[in-house]
Amino acid sequence: MLKKIIFKVLALSLVFTYSAQSAESGGMPQLNPEFWISQIFWLVLTFGLLFIILSKFILPKISNNLETRKSQILENIETADKQREETEKKVKEFDKIINDTKVEAKNFFNSERQKVLDDINNKRLSLEKDIEKEIIKAEEEIDQLKKTSQEKVTKIAIETSSDLVKQLIGEDINKSSLSAIVEDLSKKEMEKHNGI
Amino acid sequence: MAANPMYQFNVYRIGPEIKINNIDISFTNASLFMVISSLAILIIFNLGTKKSIIPNKIQLLAELSYSFISKMISDTAGSKAKPYFSFIFSLFMFVLFCNMFGMIPYSFTVTSHIIVTFVLAAFIFLGVTIIGFIKHGLGYLKLFVPSGVPMVLLPLIVVIEIISYLSRPISLSVRLFANMMAGHTMMKVFGGFVVSLGIVGGWLPLGFSVALTGLEILVAFLQAYVFAILTCIYLNDALNLHH
Numbered sequence: 001m002l003k004k005i006i007f008k009v010l011a012l013s014l015v016f017t018y019s020a021q022s023a024e025s026g027g028m029p030q031l032n033p034e035f036w037i038s039q040i041f042w043l044v045l046t047f048g049l050l051f052i053i054l055s056k057f058i059l060p061k062i063s064n065n066l067e068t069r070k071s072q073i074l075e076n077i078e079t080a081d082k083q084r085e086e087t088e089k090k091v092k093e094f095d096k097i098i099n100d101t102k103v104e105a106k107n108f109f110n111s112e113r114q115k116v117l118d119d120i121n122n123k124r125l126s127l128e129k130d131i132e133k134e135i136i137k138a139e140e141e142i143d144q145l146k147k148t149s150q151e152k153v154t155k156i157a158i159e160t161s162s163d164l165v166k167q168l169i170g171e172d173i174n175k176s177s178l179s180a181i182v183e184d185l186s187k188k189e190m191e192k193h194n195g196i
Numbered sequence: 197m198a199a200n201p202m203y204q205f206n207v208y209r210i211g212p213e214i215k216i217n218n219i220d221i222s223f224t225n226a227s228l229f230m231v232i233s234s235l236a237i238l239i240i241f242n243l244g245t246k247k248s249i250i251p252n253k254i255q256l257l258a259e260l261s262y263s264f265i266s267k268m269i270s271d272t273a274g275s276k277a278k279p280y281f282s283f284i285f286s287l288f289m290f291v292l293f294c295n296m297f298g299m300i301p302y303s304f305t306v307t308s309h310i311i312v313t314f315v316l317a318a319f320i321f322l323g324v325t326i327i328g329f330i331k332h333g334l335g336y337l338k339l340f341v342p343s344g345v346p347m348v349l350l351p352l353i354v355v356i357e358i359i360s361y362l363s364r365p366i367s368l369s370v371r372l373f374a375n376m377m378a379g380h381t382m383m384k385v386f387g388g389f390v391v392s393l394g395i396v397g398g399w400l401p402l403g404f405s406v407a408l409t410g411l412e413i414l415v416a417f418l419q420a421y422v423f424a425i426l427t428c429i430y431l432n433d434a435l436n437l438h439h
Binding site: 031041072 | 206219221222234237244259263281289306308309312316
């Protein structure tokens, strides 16, 4: 029994030492100091050179570039703002001019229309006056005609009736008696007409 | 040993052994990737310095990174931190590019080595401490004595503050190193599963691998950002003593 236990312990320890040895042989190369000095040396060399070149030559250029770009952009924005203001001013001026011309055109149109309307009115009025005059004249003429036509009709009637009597009877008849008869008749006719 | 997930972190010599006073400073794969990262940063940002009003793509990238880091510094450390801008910029870019180059298969992740991150963190720690003492003299020690603490608790608080201050370089370096190492190890493990499970069962770990790659790219950026922003916060403590 004791032998067995001792054997087991020995076997186990053997296994452990073996595994420990294998771990050591394949362990972390980081902990092997063989190349530590070399790594430190090359690190200092490369990193030092990198730092010097970056800080002396490359980074100032980049920062310079960034700054010039920033200032240029600001400048451009400023000029753009200025130009925009100018354009706004110009647009306002343009609008004003257009409005003014519109008002002017309207005024001109209105005045011209008024003129034309006045003209038409005047012409119409004068025409109406003329027409009225003409009408009055025509009425007067008609009136006169009416008056004269009655006398003439009676005259013609007397003459024709005297001619008819002469041809029928072959003798002249007193004109005054004839005219009296004709006038009487025409009066009767007129009364007939007017009476209706 | 290619299946060992830790194998990818091995450092080996490239070219001849260089020794100065018996100190080995040979060019290794780690050095190679430091050089590649630095050159990539220099090339990209040098292309981004073209002087034009409307930037092209690389220029936009460079200028956006510039304003991103500049904003980060002014947000966390205020306007007094302006003179340290180029250091923090270089730091952020170096860590970011080392992390990102580490995402390329068969490449080497410089920041997955504790010694590299520790040297960076220790340099930052020393620099910040020196700046603090230069700006405030011995008054910088007030950093360890928070205001409004009862006298009874003061000895305890001061000890805690000193420990937390001294552990800054360790936490800063271990955070970056552990994140990088863990992520890359995990990707390697899942990659190993894909191979060992073959065409039948390998699809699931392959999907995981793809998802992990996305996550690791995010982590690579995030850790660089965290590294830089913590540097800014430490710098803020040194520049604007609040206590």
